Amino acid sequence: MKxxxxxxxxxxxxxxxxxxxxxxxxxxxALAVTNTVANSLAMGLATFFVLAGSSVLVALLKRFIPHxxxxxTYILIIATFVTVADMTLEAVVPGIHKALGAFIALxxxxxxxxxxxxxxxxxxxxxxxxxxxxxxxxxFIIALLIMGxxxxxxxxxxxxxxxxxxxxxxxWVIFVLPPGGFLTLGFVLLFLNWRSSRKRRKELKPGxxxxxxxxxxxxxxx
Amino acid sequence: MTLTARIDDHERPxxxxxxxxxxxxxxxxxxxxxxxxxxxxxxVLAGLLLVLVFKATEPAILxxxxxxxxxxxxxxxxxxxxxxxLYVLDDRLAPELPEGRTERDTERVFLGFDAExxxxxxxxxxxxxxxxxxxxxxxxxxxxxxxxxxMKVLExxxxxxLGDKIEKDLAFVxxxxxxxxxxxxxxAGQGNDSDPAEIDMITGATISSKAVIRIINNKLxxxxxxxxxYDPETRP
Numbered sequence: 059m060k061x062x063x064x065x066x067x068x069x070x071x072x073x074x075x076x077x078x079x080x081x082x083x084x085x086x087x088a089l090a091v092t093n094t095v096a097n098s099l100a101m102g103l104a105t106f107f108v109l110a111g112s113s114v115l116v117a118l119l120k121r122f123i124p125h126x127x128x129x130x131t132y133i134l135i136i137a138t139f140v141t142v143a144d145m146t147l148e149a150v151v152p153g154i155h156k157a158l159g160a161f162i163a164l165x166x167x168x169x170x171x172x173x174x175x176x177x178x179x180x181x182x183x184x185x186x187x188x189x190x191x192x193x194x195x196x197x198f199i200i201a202l203l204i205m206g207x208x209x210x211x212x213x214x215x216x217x218x219x220x221x222x223x224x225x226x227x228x229x230w231v232i233f234v235l236p237p238g239g240f241l242t243l244g245f246v247l248l249f250l251n252w253r254s255s256r257k258r259r260k261e262l263k264p265g266x267x268x269x270x271x272x273x274x275x276x277x278x279x280x
Numbered sequence: 281m282t283l284t285a286r287i288d289d290h291e292r293p294x295x296x297x298x299x300x301x302x303x304x305x306x307x308x309x310x311x312x313x314x315x316x317x318x319x320x321x322x323x324v325l326a327g328l329l330l331v332l333v334f335k336a337t338e339p340a341i342l343x344x345x346x347x348x349x350x351x352x353x354x355x356x357x358x359x360x361x362x363x364x365x366l367y368v369l370d371d372r373l374a375p376e377l378p379e380g381r382t383e384r385d386t387e388r389v390f391l392g393f394d395a396e397x398x399x400x401x402x403x404x405x406x407x408x409x410x411x412x413x414x415x416x417x418x419x420x421x422x423x424x425x426x427x428x429x430x431m432k433v434l435e436x437x438x439x440x441x442l443g444d445k446i447e448k449d450l451a452f453v454x455x456x457x458x459x460x461x462x463x464x465x466x467x468a469g470q471g472n473d474s475d476p477a478e479i480d481m482i483t484g485a486t487i488s489s490k491a492v493i494r495i496i497n498n499k500l501x502x503x504x505x506x507x508x509x510y511d512p513e514t515r516p
Contacts, residue, residue, distance in 0.1 A: 093440055122318065123318060124310040124314060124315055124318055125310070126310060126315055127315045127318055127319055130319060131318060131319060131322050134319070134322050134323060134326055135322070135326070137326070138326040138329055138330060141330055141333070142329070142330070142333045145333050145334060145337040145341070146333070146337060148337065148341050148344070149337035149340035149341050149344070150340070152341075152344040152345075152348070156435070159437070213441070231441040231442070234440050234441045235439070235440060235441050235442075
């Protein structure tokens with residue numbers, strides 16, 4: 059087990075191993091409900107709550123959960139937190155709850171959350187599990203906000219429902235429709251990979267060949 | 281490694297001895313009672329927690345729904361001074377529920393009154409399939425002049441950006457104000473503007489637009505006799 063500091067645990071989830079943009083986990087909500095910034099934020103916060111809550115509980119209970127039934131117990135814990143989040147959203151922000159629809163219940167099967175329990179929370183102390191969950195949760199919120207901002211600005215000409223370009227703007231409706239989700243995700247990933255490949259090429263320039271850098275990038279894109 | 285060994289165990293019928301060999305020494309055998317107990321206890325605790333959260337959030341959720349309906353009634357009846365709830369029975373409207381009927385299985389309409397206590401019209405809820413799922417809406421209706429006073433979509437899952445214009449496109453929604461029932465849907469720009477029954481449908485959302493018109497017409501066909509027969513003065 060590699061020894062990491064708490065700061066590394068946090069930052070790894072936020073950027074270097076961002077769940078959506080690097081690990082490609084949790085893509086279903088990232089494509090489906092990011093048509094406005096408000097929806098993205100609510101989805102991100104709900105997922106953050108579920109992730110942090112279940113990570114703490116799994117880390118606390120790891121000694122009592124037999125290895126054979128660990129996955130079912132994790133799912134049970136996650137499902138409980140999801141239902142709590144679902145009811146709370148319906149009571150506090152009914153409009154957003156209506157817009158997110160079935161995707162709140164589907165947080166249960168978000169493999170990003172189960173992955174953190176299996177890979178991290180079930181093997182570390184509670185504090186570290188919480189830090190890791192916060193990092194991954196923030197990373198998820200950031201990724202969703204990037205998607206939501208691009209889609210709402212282009213597809214509706216507004217940000218958080220505040221009109222940006224005045225009445226003459228012809229909204230690019232496709233961006234709030236499902237295909238727009240795929241287009242936005244594709245271009246965001248293209249941009250990030252282009253940046254990282256450029257950075258790697260710069261680092262390798264003095265003397266060394268660029269083959270290693272390029273092949274890594276190719277693998278990631280594929 | 282542990283995981284592979286375990287999966288293999290399940291594939292071939294293992295004698296107790298073999299199982300013991302395949303299980304690494306670091307992981308002790310766990311009795312099945314303990315497995316069942318763990319899941320059982322976790323399930324009971326989860327259930328208890330959910331009951332608590334449900335009890336805590338239920339009043340707020342019901343309040344939100346009632347508030348949403350209240351706002352909708354105000355909107356489609358153009359802010360009446362007051363309104364009363366009427367129950368739709370088989371052959372008449374009644375201000376009170378008869379014996380043996382519950383609020384849940386009885387349809388309700390809302391009769392609005394203006395400041396001088398004259399009835400201004402009924403607010404009626406209705407729902408039928410649209411393009412994706414059931415579209416539920418509420419509309420105001422004045423039985424004497426047979427006009428629709430306004431329409432508001434309560435619930436719909438129509439396509440964002442296209443079908444959801446039935447609630448977001450104000451040019452479409454505002455046409456229902458003062459439209460003569462039964463409504464008639466026409467393609468945008470092709471109708472005869474002087475016909476008060478005509479509603480211009482939304483380009484790209486024809487099915488959703490037609491659904492809204494159909495929902496209102498079908499509902500009125502059923503309820504019109506009851507709405508016309510109801511006289512607020514003769515109530516007991």
